[in-house]
Amino acid sequence: MEQLFELFFRNGLRPLSLLDGAAELESKMNRSELAALLTIRYRGRLTMSELATELGAPLSTVTSLAQRLVRKGWIERTRSDADQRVYWVRLTDEGKAIGDRAYATMSVWFERVQAALxxxxxxxxxxxxxxxxxxxxxDKGAKExxxxxxxxxxxxxxxx
Amino acid sequence: MEQLFELFFRNGLRPLSLLDGAAELESKMNRSELAALLTIRYRGRLTMSELATELGAPLSTVTSLAQRLVRKGWIERTRSDADQRVYWVRLTDEGKAIGDRAYATMSVWFERVQAALxxxxxxxxxxxxxxxxxxxxxDKGAKExxxxxxxxxxxxxxxx
DNA sequence: GCCTAATACTACGAAATCGTATTAATAATC
DNA sequence: GATTATTAATACGATTTCGTAGTATTAGGC
Structure with a gap:
């Protein structure tokens, strides 16, 4: 139980920190960029706010994160027609390519899990x-x- | 495999807001300070490098983190006699008090898990x-x- | 419709984080 | 025991993150 506790904290506080070996990926991007990429890849397209909650980061942080990713040419943002306040975020072709590589790298971990059980x-x-x-x-407030x-x-x- | 992936995304990328609801504590520290506090609390005392690896953060980051915590009066650092290069990090009484409070707040998470199963x-x-x-x-094939x-x-x- | 409230996002400065270079102490080799 | 290599930590500049204030757009009364 103690050990699980440790595992839980580590991963709960700093996601991805358990998984090394992403060295190849990490030279091109940092942890949050990777997380963003994977999230967008997984969800297809989402709004800035959704991305923020998925990542557990404040919206202002995601604003700059997204700017960086746009600059790198990995994502594109388009203003929603239905609601002009919102922007849709999705991967560009290059972003998809990189995302696929990241996924491939990570699937090694999943295979390991499968092999172990x-x-x-x-x-x-x-x-x-x-x-x-x-x-x-x-939600904690919610009365279950x-x-x-x-x-x-x-x-x-x-x-x- | 699909499911594992899904599981990972739904829960693996987002850090938990562990102090959620304890506004009083949350305003006092950020996530990494919390993680450090809990780690030191758990381990009793450790060196800077050990703390860094436990947190999954670079040593230089932990240097400044530790400075902050010293300034706040929550930890103390003492130079090792056996090896003058190393510093031992441990909680002060105040740090212990805060750590205990944080831990107590967080145990809600475990209760939730226990309640769900x-x-x-x-x-x-x-x-x-x-x-x-x-x-x-x-370790995967240690080729690197x-x-x-x-x-x-x-x-x-x-x-x- | 008009006014107020809420929502989605950006701007900006302050703080935290990170990578790399550097310092100091110990270990290893001869 | 002097010399080189390694290890533990700090220094520092650049990048990233974050909190707060601000802007624009939509939703809700009435």
Whole structure:
């Protein structure tokens, strides 16, 4: 439990810090640029505010971050027709190329995880992790409706 | 694989706002100060380099971070007798008090996780999460020279 | 419609972070 | 034991982040 605690803090406070080996990527971009790229790649397109909340950063920070990425030619921003206040952010072709490379680099980590677990374990882990993730994302103020994701998971054996 | 990826994005990139709701504490420190405080609290005392690797930050960053914390009166640094190059970092009484408060605030997160899972599920989740953590940390084919200047990340010890 | 409130974002200066160069102390080699 | 290499940390300038104030646009009363 202690160890999990450590893991949790480390990753909770400084995401991506557990994962080294992104050296090749990190020479071209820093952590937040990588996170932004991956997020935009994953979401397709989003607004500045959405990007900010996804990244857990203040909007003003994301403004400059986005400016940098535009300068690098990796993303483009277009003003929304429906609401002139909002800007849509999406990857350019070059951004996509870089994003794909980043993804490829990272998928090594996912493969490692898959290799380490049996299919059953993986399934179980995913289910539980989703539950935990959901629990963590809830607004603290919100008075917790227990229902939704609470169906019970069957127990499986975990090999060491 | 898809699911793992999704999981990673939904929860892996965004730092948690751990002090969320404790406005009183939040106004006193930023994320890295919190992380440092908790790390030192957890470890008792450590050297500057150790702190840097624990935090996943470069040493030069930790130098200024530590200066700030000294100024705030939360930590103290003493030069090691055994090796004059190293400084031991530990919490002052005031630092301990604040650290305790921060920890208490944060334990809400654990309660949430516990509330979301049955005891059996929790047990399974812990076991699996540790396995995954271990898998992520294992060195891939160490083909790279440490690329001068890049700090190595500390491994979290995970027992079976 | 008009006025006020809320929202989406940018501007800007202050603070934090990072990479690289440098200093000082210890370890290793001969 | 002198010389070189390595390690632990700081110095410093450049870049990034952040909080706050400001601007423009849309939403909500009435």
């Amino acid at each position: 049996t299919p059953k374990e993986l399934e179980q882990f995913l289910a539980l992790a989703l539950k935990v993730g959901k629990a963590l994302q809830q 409706k227990p229902a939704a994701g609470k169906e019970k998971l069957s127990r499986i054996r975990i090999d060491d | 049955t005891p059996k599920e929790l047990e399974q989740f812990l076991a699996l999460a540790l396995k995954v953590g271990k898998a992520l940390q294992q 020279k440490p690329a001068a200047g890049k700090e190595k990340l500390s491994r979290i010890r995970i027992d079976d």
